[in-house]
Amino acid sequence: MHTEASVGFGGQELRIIAETRWLVAHEWQACIIAQPGSRLATEARAAGLAVTELAMRQATDLRALVAIRRLLATQRARLVHTHSSVDSWVAGLAARSLGLPVVRSRHVAIAVPRRRALVYRLAHRILTSAERVKTLLVEAGVDAAKIISVPPGVDTTRFHGDVAGKRVRAELGLVGPVAGLVANIRGSKGHDVLLDAAREVLTAIPEARFLIVGDGVGFDDVRARVSALGLQRSVIMTGFRRDIPEVMAALDLLVLPSIRSEATSQVILQALAVGTPVVATAIGGSPEVIRHGETGVLVAPGDARALATAIIATFRDPEHARGMARAGQAFVRMRLSIDAQMAITTAVYRELLGSRR
Numbered sequence: 001m002h003t004e005a006s007v008g009f010g011g012q013e014l015r016i017i018a019e020t021r022w023l024v025a026h027e028w029q030a031c032i033i034a035q036p037g038s039r040l041a042t043e044a045r046a047a048g049l050a051v052t053e054l055a056m057r058q059a060t061d062l063r064a065l066v067a068i069r070r071l072l073a074t075q076r077a078r079l080v081h082t083h084s085s086v087d088s089w090v091a092g093l094a095a096r097s098l099g100l101p102v103v104r105s106r107h108v109a110i111a112v113p114r115r116r117a118l119v120y121r122l123a124h125r126i127l128t129s130a131e132r133v134k135t136l137l138v139e140a141g142v143d144a145a146k147i148i149s150v151p152p153g154v155d156t157t158r159f160h161g162d163v164a165g166k167r168v169r170a171e172l173g174l175v176g177p178v179a180g181l182v183a184n185i186r187g188s189k190g191h192d193v194l195l196d197a198a199r200e201v202l203t204a205i206p207e208a209r210f211l212i213v214g215d216g217v218g219f220d221d222v223r224a225r226v227s228a229l230g231l232q233r234s235v236i237m238t239g240f241r242r243d244i245p246e247v248m249a250a251l252d253l254l255v256l257p258s259i260r261s262e263a264t265s266q267v268i269l270q271a272l273a274v275g276t277p278v279v280a281t282a283i284g285g286s287p288e289v290i291r292h293g294e295t296g297v298l299v300a301p302g303d304a305r306a307l308a309t310a311i312i313a314t315f316r317d318p319e320h321a322r323g324m325a326r327a328g329q330a331f332v333r334m335r336l337s338i339d340a341q342m343a344i345t346t347a348v349y350r351e352l353l354g355s356r357r
Contacts, residue, residue, distance in 0.1 A: 001077045002032045003068070005056040005086035009039035010184035010216070011266045012107040015152050016083060017044050022342050024049065031075065033068065033091065059089035059119075069094035079103065079349055085119060092122035101125075101352035108261045109133050109284035112140040120146075125348050129263035130285025148348060151264035151285065153341030154332055158245050159273035161329065165250030168243065172236055172250075176207035177315040179279075180251040182244065182267045183258075185216035190257030190281065195225055195235070196304035197257070201311050202234055208315065213247055215240045248274045253314050253321065256280040259301045264289060269336055272296070272328035277321035279310045289336070295328035 002016050016032060017040070023030040034041040036053040044051045052071060056064045068091050072080065080095040081103040082088040088104050095102045104123035109132050117140040120126055126142065127150045128134040138144045169178070179201075183189040191212065198210050212222065212235060219237070226235045241247060244267075248254065254271035255278075256262070262284035269289065271278050278296035280286045290296035297314070299306040314321045 001072060001075075001080045001091070002030065002083065003056075003080065003087040003091040004032065004034055004038075004040055004083045005090075006040070006084045007035050007038045008184070008216075009043070010186075011152070012083060013040040013043070015107070015266065016040065017047055017049065018152075018155060018338060019342060019345065020044065020049050021047055022338055023346075026342075026346075028346075031077075033071070033087070056086050056090055059086055061086070061090055064090045065094050069097060072098055072100065078353060081105065082123070083107065085116075088119050088122065092119065096122060101355075103127060103348060103352070105129070106133050106137060107263055109136060109263045110261045111136050112142075114141050117141050124352050127345065127348065130288055132285050132288070133263050148344070150341055150344050151288070151336060152266045152269065153336055153338030154266070154269045154273045155338045156273060156333060159248070159270045160245075161273075161275045163245045163249040163274045165246055165248070168246045168250035172211070172238070174209055174211075174250065176209060177205065177252045177318075178209045178211060178250065179253040179255050179311055179315075180211035180213060180247065181255050181257070182211075182213040182247060182271075183256065183265075185212070185214050185218040185222055187218060188258060188261045190259045190301070191218065191222045192225060193257040193259065193302060193304050193307060194255055195222075195229055195231060197308035197311060198231060198235060199229060200305065200308035201315075202231075204312050205315055208234065208311075210235045211247070211251065212237045213239075213241055213244075244270060245274060248276050251276050252318065253311060254278045255307070255311065256286070257299075257301070257307055258283055258286075262286055268296075269332050272325060272332045275322070275325050275329050277314055277325040278328065279307065279314060281307075289331070290328070294324060295331055296324055 031050040102123045105127045120142045126147045131149045264285035281301040282298040292298040297310045
């Protein structure tokens with residue numbers, strides 16, 4: 001049983017869907033418990049996954065705890081994998097009361113106050129999305145022996161070098177060099193920094209275009225800022241799309257200017273898997289994938305001028321950029337496929353199930 005109390009929809013929720021699909025495809029029985037009406041529930045069900053919608057209001061939600069406990073018992077669940085704070089409390093306690101092993105994932109590179117680290121004691125194992133995230137948990141007093149870093153994995157059957165971006169470029173009328181930011185639209189992803197950088201890039205390369213792919217709470221604010229900066233002709237906001245492999249292949253450059261809370265970004269891995277160059281900020285787990293000058297380019301978070309300089313350099317030397325992308329592609333194939341990452345994850349599951357027996 002995967003549990004997720006978040007009502008948002010971004011990399012964390014997409015990873016839950018991807019990993020649950022992998023489990024089902026490899027003959028595990030897996031289900032997702034999600035908030036009623038959440039985007040996760042809708043998208044998971046559309047993917048053909050088993051979903052139970054169950055309200056999880058707060059960490060002390062006794063009704064949710066009892067309902068989850070009943071569900072675990074009736075469905076004969078053998079292991080619970082939690083993902084956010086609220087569900088880690090209610091589902092963790094429900095699982096523990098039944099003697100079930102608990103795995104907790106920590107997806108974001110945000111420091112955890114020691115007073116809030118107590119919930120991690122409910123988990124038998126903790127999976128972090130980057131080594132940086134593991135370090136932050138250890139600094140909060142979580143037992144390092146329980147923590148394993150397992151970055152997200154890329155589905156290399158969908159993201160690979162033969163994916164074509166011509167259809168997307170034709171659909172959006174893209175002719176010149178294109179940089180894209182593919183992410184949930186919220187403050188931490190640095191959309192404002194990209195727009196500031198775009199103005200400087202356009203001064204040097206007027207034919208450049210910028211894609212902002214995704215939706216989220218900040219969509220209207222970013223659209224208003226595009227208009228306020230007079231960038232309507234050069235910036236295209238596509239909203240949420242499911243054809244992300246083709247979108248990545250349509251880009252000359254993926255830009256991820258996150259300013260905080262990034263762990264190991266799935267979009268960086270996806271871009272590299274299709275052979276698209278990457279410029280990202282040196283934050284969270286990104287430096288664990290992007291080796292500056294080898295597999296991509298890193299810039300300081302919040303520095304629009306440095307970001308613009310990196311984008312211009314990439315556009316003006318596409319062969320060098322593609323060379324870095326090819327090196328990143330080889331790294332992703334070797335180390336960060338979803339098969340490789342799920343081999344680690346299911347080894348954790350089997351260890352806990354074996355110790356329970």
